[in-house]
Amino acid sequence: MKILIVDDHVLFREGLAAIIRPQSDIEIAGMAGTVREAIELARTVKPDIILMDFNLPDGSGVDATRIILDEQPDCKVVFLTMSEQDEDLFAAIRSGAKGYMLKNMHPPELVAALRSVQQGESALSRAMTLRLMDELSRTKKAIGRPAENTLTLRELDVLRAIATGMSNQEIGNHLFISENTVKFHVHSLLAKLNLSDRKEAANFAREHGLVK
Secondary structure, three states, X not given: OEEXXXXXXXXHHHHHHHHHOOOOOOEEEEEEOOHHHHHHHHHHHOOOEEEEOOEEOOEEHHHHHHHHXXXXXXXXXXEEEOOOOHHHHHHHHHOOOOEEEEOOOOHHHHHHHHHHHHOOOOEEOHHHHHHHHHHHHHHHHHHOOOHHHOOXXXXXXXXXXXXXXXXXXXXXXXXXXXXXXXXHHHHHHHHHOOOOOHHHHHHHHHHOOOOO
16 A cells, blocks of 8 residues: 655654555655645655644645545545544544544554555544544434434535535635535535525524534
8 A cells, every 4th residue: 555644744754654664565655744745745646545644834634635535535544643632533534534543652553553444444543433423423413313314524514614604616615625526515415404405504504503
């Protein structure tokens, strides 16, 4: 598998590379230190997995993840960060990431996690998994719909944006996705919630406490 390492600290990037390089089934395809570098390198090397830091000098790893996955949906992003904040975890998962791990993990755990993600599994510590499940449970209660009609996290992002009066283009810019992708999510959430238009969607979001 080809790995792209994204972290703004050179020593940390080199340390990760030193851990990964001895693995015969893993190749370091590139290393980046900013959002811009990550996006450009991803386009060039087309990695299987990206190890993504959360805070970068020119933005967030979430920003980079949304853009990269919009262009390369088969790529898998795993956040490797010091942040244990719930809002960072949820933002990472909403962006499409397949994992969220802390930098205090042991090297063998990191290598095992990469292989698990490549095989289609998620990479979350037990504590982070419990936090994510709590958030998903609260989301289902807020929506108040049958489980089969539960919105995805990205659809919830779009719904909240609709409720603030954003246009499709503005939502796309805000979420770092294309306008066509926004239109797809709008159509999907309206169908799932049995709503006829954006006005009803905005009212629904406010009535169910999805926006302040």
